[in-house]
Amino acid sequence: MSTCFSSSSSSSSSSSAKSWIVHGIVAGAAIAAAIGAHAYLARSRNFRSRVVGIIPARFASSRFQGKPLVQILGKPMIQRTWERAKLATTLDHIVVATDDEKIAECCRGFGADVIMTSESCRNGTERCNEALGKLEKKYDVVVNIQGDEPLIEPEIIDGIVKALQAAPDAVFSTAVTSLKPEDAFDPNRVKCVVDNRGYAIYFSRGLIPYNKSGKVNQQFPYLLHLGIQSYDAKFLKIYPELEPTPLQLEEDLEQLKVLENGYKMKVMKVDHEAHGVDTPDDVEKIETLMRERNLS
Numbered sequence: 678m679s680t681c682f683s684s685s686s687s688s689s690s691s692s693s694a695k696s697w698i699v700h701g702i703v704a705g706a707a708i709a710a711a712i713g714a715h716a717y718l719a720r721s722r723n724f725r726s727r728v729v730g731i732i733p734a735r736f737a738s739s740r741f742q743g744k745p746l747v748q749i750l751g752k753p754m755i756q757r758t759w760e761r762a763k764l765a766t767t768l769d770h771i772v773v774a775t776d777d778e779k780i781a782e783c784c785r786g787f788g789a790d791v792i793m794t795s796e797s798c799r800n801g802t803e804r805c806n807e808a809l810g811k812l813e814k815k816y817d818v819v820v821n822i823q824g825d826e827p828l829i830e831p832e833i834i835d836g837i838v839k840a841l842q843a844a845p846d847a848v849f850s851t852a853v854t855s856l857k858p859e860d861a862f863d864p865n866r867v868k869c870v871v872d873n874r875g876y877a878i879y880f881s882r883g884l885i886p887y888n889k890s891g892k893v894n895q896q897f898p899y900l901l902h903l904g905i906q907s908y909d910a911k912f913l914k915i916y917p918e919l920e921p922t923p924l925q926l927e928e929d930l931e932q933l934k935v936l937e938n939g940y941k942m943k944v945m946k947v948d949h950e951a952h953g954v955d956t957p958d959d960v961e962k963i964e965t966l967m968r969e970r971n972l973s
Contacts, residue, residue, distance in 0.1 A: 687930075700863055706834045725817040725909065730756060731808050732767040733794075734824045742761060745780050745824050750964050750973065755780065756787045757827035758789075762829035767838040774808035781826065794862035800931045802906075806913045810916035816910050818842070823904035827963060828952040833945075837907045838943045840879065847876070847943040848912035849935050854949045857898035865955045867930060869903040869944065877942040880930050900946070904953060906932065912940065 690778065734745040741747075745755040770964060772790045773783050776798065780792045792811050798804040805821050818838055822829065828842050834854050841850035851903050854870045860866040864882040872878055880902055888894055908916070922937035924930075936940055952963055967973075 683791070689923065692697070696821065707767075711965040725843070727814070728767050728769050728820065728907075729760050729793075729809070729814075729816040729840055730765065730771040730822050731760065731805045731811065732773045732822045732824045733798075733800075733804040733808075734773055734775040734777070734780050735773075735796075735798075736780055736922075741954070743779075744954065745775075747954070748962055749827055749954075749960060750967055753783055753787075755784060755824050758822065758824050758829060759784070759787070759789050761827065761829045761831060762822050762834060763866075765834035765838075766831070767833050768834045769816070770812075770814070772808060772823075773813070774804045777784075778803045800909070802913070802931050803917050805908070806917055808897075809910060809913060818907055819910055819913050821906040823953065825954040826904060826952065828966070829905060829953065830947075830949055833905060833947055833949060836947065837905060837943050840908065840943045841907050844941070844943040847941040848909045849906060849932070849940065849942040851877070851906040851932065851942065852903045852945045852947050852949075853900040854903060854947050856901040858893050858895060860901065861893045861899065869900045869902045871900070871944045875944055875946075877932070877936060877944050879936065880932055882928055882930070883962055885904040901948070902932075903949065906953065 679796055687971065693732060732755065736743050736745070739807045746753050749757055758796060759771065759773065762768065770790070771923045772792050774792045775783045775784070776794050776796045781793060784791050792808040794804050794807045799808060801821050801823070805819050808815065818856070820834060820838060826910055837850045837852050844850070856866065856868060861884045867882055869880050870878045884893070884899070886897070910946050916935070919934055920940055922934045924937055925933040932942065954960060954963060954964065
């Protein structure tokens with residue numbers, strides 16, 4: 678009897694030990710998984726987490742001289758853009774990057790931080806890069822906020838930042854919206870086509886895609902590129918070193934140099950009308966729209 682009891686006790690003890698081992702392994706795996714998940718989430722939270730918004734502004738413009746300083750309902754356009762950008766929640770800092778002292782003085786007057794940049798910058802991206810190098814703090818993401826979009830939605834700024842943070846294979850992100858049929862052949866309205874994963878295929882001043890009839894297809898969802906874009910800060914340092922590319926030069930679109938060199942660009946579709954100021958005639962349109970929306 679005692680022998681039977683001893684055997685049962687031994688079996689029970691062995692089973693209990695195995696149970697503890699199994700529980701220990703499971704618990705250890707759970708702890709390791711928790712630690713791994715925590716580390717992953719920490720890396721995710723820190724990935725491209727420091728964000729600066731830069732508003733490039735130059736006085737000389739072939740289409741509209743002194744455009745950043747044009748008055749829109751009593752305020753310079755650059756101020757209206759800056760005020761809208763300040764409402765974005767993802768930006769840790771905002772600066773105006775300019776090569777003109779009149780613009781710099783105006784911006785300091787309404788409280789903006791200003792970085793003086795060279796007149797030799799060929800486009801807004803190069804101006805952003807020069808400004809980034811002069812900032813005291815280090816940033817992971819740079820948002821190029823077009824100074825001629827005085828009604829830019831803060832949610833769009835936040836959206837393209839989050840899009841870039843969520844796409845580690847992309848170095849660039851931007852936004853598009855629906856193209857109005859009447860803007861189909863306007864070269865100042867840049868069109869975009871994307872793949873089925875939301876990455877840019879091409880940008881053009883012409884209508885894309887272009888069908889055999891040569892007419893606008895009223896049923897096709899054409900996309901209009903909005904000027905705002907964000908870059909991985911490391912890529913932004915590389916960008917000026919890349920030689921100008923044929924498509925970039927032909928279309929006069931800086932984002933094509935990114936695509937021609939094989940880099941990926943994430944595109945976010947938004948429900949937003951473009952309200953850029955390209956010519957003096959656009960100012961009256963913006964003011965009319967602001968009155969309609971009771972924006973002062």
